[in-house]
Amino acid sequence: MTNPAEKRRLGPTAAGGSATVAMAVPGGAPGEPPRKKKMTKRAKLLTLNVISVVGGIGIWWTLSLAGFQFPTPPEVIEKAVQLWKSGLLQQDLLASLGRVLTGFLVGSALAIPVGFVMGWYTVARGLFEPWIQFFRTIPPLALLPLVLVLLGIGEVPKIFVIFLAAFLVCVISTYQGVVSVDRTLINAARVLGAKDGTIFVRVVVPASTPFILVGMRTGLGSSWATLVAAELLAAQAGLGHRMQQAQLYYDLATIFVGIVAIGILGLVMDRLLLFAESKLTGWQERI
Numbered sequence: 001m002t003n004p005a006e007k008r009r010l011g012p013t014a015a016g017g018s019a020t021v022a023m024a025v026p027g028g029a030p031g032e033p034p035r036k037k038k039m040t041k042r043a044k045l046l047t048l049n050v051i052s053v054v055g056g057i058g059i060w061w062t063l064s065l066a067g068f069q070f071p072t073p074p075e076v077i078e079k080a081v082q083l084w085k086s087g088l089l090q091q092d093l094l095a096s097l098g099r100v101l102t103g104f105l106v107g108s109a110l111a112i113p114v115g116f117v118m119g120w121y122t123v124a125r126g127l128f129e130p131w132i133q134f135f136r137t138i139p140p141l142a143l144l145p146l147v148l149v150l151l152g153i154g155e156v157p158k159i160f161v162i163f164l165a166a167f168l169v170c171v172i173s174t175y176q177g178v179v180s181v182d183r184t185l186i187n188a189a190r191v192l193g194a195k196d197g198t199i200f201v202r203v204v205v206p207a208s209t210p211f212i213l214v215g216m217r218t219g220l221g222s223s224w225a226t227l228v229a230a231e232l233l234a235a236q237a238g239l240g241h242r243m244q245q246a247q248l249y250y251d252l253a254t255i256f257v258g259i260v261a262i263g264i265l266g267l268v269m270d271r272l273l274l275f276a277e278s279k280l281t282g283w284q285e286r287i
Contacts, residue, residue, distance in 0.1 A: 071253040076260065079253035088242065089257070095237040096227060097265060099155065103162025104223040108216050111170035116208070118171070119178025120200065132171060140165045140222075141229050158230040165226040166219035173215020177208030213277040217270055224266050 057073055064070035071079070083089035117124045118132075140161045147157040181204050189199045231240025239258040246254035 069252065071256055075253050076256045080257045080260075083242075083254070083257060089261070091237050092239050092242045092258075093261060093265075095235075095241075096231065096239045096262075099158050099162060099230075099238070100223050100227050100265075103159045103227075104166045104220055106159075107163040107166030107223075108170045108219060111167045111215070111219075112174050112212060115171045115174025115212075116178055116200075116204075118175045119208075120204065125175075129175075132168065132175075135164070136168045136172065140168075140226050144230060158227070158235070161230050162223045162226050165222040166216075169219040169222055170212070170215040173211050173218065174208060177211025177215075178204055180211070181207045210277070210281050213273060213280070217273050220269055220273065221266065224262055228262065 060070065061073055064072045080089060083092075114128065118128050119125070143164070144157070144161055147160055151157040151160065185203050185207070186199055189203050194202070227238075228240035228243070231238040232244050235241040239262055243255050243258040246252075246258070
C-alpha cells in the first residue's frame with residue numbers, strides 16, 4: 001500500500017491514474033485544444049470528383065496538343081459561346097431536354113405501377129412478362145424506322161422511342177424490387193393483422209423504392225442515348241441534330257459542344273435522382 005509521501009512523489013498517476021485516463025480521452029487533458037476531425041466522406045468524395053474532372057480535362061487537352069484530332073477545351077468553350085450568342089445552343093438544349101424529360105417521365109410513371117402489378121399478382125406476371133422481355137431484347141432504335149412510318153416525322157416518334165427505352169428498364173427494375181422483398185417482413189405483417197393493401201403500402205413499396213430509383217437512373221441513361229440517335233433522323237433542332245450537321249462540315253468543336261452538353265445535363269439529372277434516393281431511402285444502410 002502506497003504511503004502519503006510516496007503518493008506525493010509519484011504524482012497523480014499513482015493517486016488514481018487520472019493522467020493516464022486524460023491521455024486516453026480524445027482531445028487529451030483538460031484545456032488541450034481538440035484534435036482536428038477527419039475529413040468527412042462527403043467532402044472526400046467531392047474532392048475526388050474535382051480531381052477526376054480536372055484530370056480528365058487535362059488528359060483531353062494533352063491529347064489534343066499531342067496530335068490527336070481533338071479541339072482543345074478553350075476552342076470548345078469558344079464555340080459554345082458562339083452558338084449561345086446565336087441562339088442555336090439554347091434552342092437545341094430546350095428541344096433535347098424537352099424530349100428526354102417527356103419520354104423519361106411518362107415511361108417511368110407508367111413502368112412503376114406495371115412493375116408493381118407484375119410483382120404482386122401472379123396472373124399479371126404471367127400475362128405481361130413475356131411481352132416485356134420480348135421488347136426488352138429489341139433496341140428501341142431498331143423500332144425507329146417503323147415508328148417513323150406509323151407516326152410520321154414529328155415529335156411523337158422521337159418521344160415514343162425515348163418513352164420505350166425508359167419504360168422497359170424501369171419496369172424490370174420495379175418488378176425485381178417487388179419479388180425481392182423479404183417474405184419474412186410480409187409474413188410478420190400478416191401475423192400482426194395487416195391486410196394486403198396495408199402490407200403493399202407499408203412494406204412492399206418502401207422495400208422496392210431503391211430498385212425503382214436504380215431503374216430510373218438506368219432508364220435516364222438509355223433515354224439520352226436513344227434521344228441522340230432519334231434526333232439524327234428527321235429533326236430540325238436538338239443536340240443530336242446539331243452534331244450531325246457539324247459532322248457533315250467536319251466541325252469537331254460543335255460536336256464536342258454537343259457531347260459536353262449532353263454529359264452535363266445527364267450528370268445533373270442523375271445527381272437529382274441520387275438526391276431523391278437519399279431522401280426516400282434514408283432508412284437504408286450505406287457503405
